[in-house]
């Protein structure tokens with residue numbers, strides 16, 4: 043129906059989260075309406091971002107320097123680490139303004155159905171941090187799905203030999219919901235009501 047170059051661009055847009063066929067077609071036609079210079083700016087923005095953004099050496103969040111602004115802020119409490127699934131969840135937690143520790147982004151949760159085990163997410167990096175930086179508490183703030191619970195329990199057992207408190211934020215977050223869909227007050231309360239996992 044569309045010539046191959048247009049179809050290819052539509053396909054690329056369709057891979058984006060939340061973008062259906064209709065929106066993908068609309069975006070492709072928008073790009074076609076641009077001048078060559080404008081289209082190049084768009085393409086360069088994507089490539090520049092990919093070249094300059096990498097994972098923070100401590101928390102594994104996306105950053106353009108060795109350490110992200112949160113990890114390099116001396117006012118943050120480095121004895122507490124809040125473990126989240128995605129970089130989006132860091133933003134959600136930051137909005138509560140209730141957490142002054144550091145984060146650790148797992149980039150997913152363990153999910154046997156999807157073939158994702160402990161080595162496929164950033165668990166090793168977390169245990170290394172806990173040991174190396176004398177961390178006192180690890181707060182699991184994973185979404186309340188079975189995979190999140192399994193991952194939290196796995197990490198709690200892994201950290202059991204070390205002198206660290208492992209907690210989980212309280213329920214009250216809708217089952218199956220993502221942290222960034224929860225309002226700040228609910229999330230702040232869940233953080234306040236956290237409990238030991240083991």
Ligand code: ZN
Pocket residue numbers: 098099100101102103109110111112113114
């Ligand atoms: Zn960081």
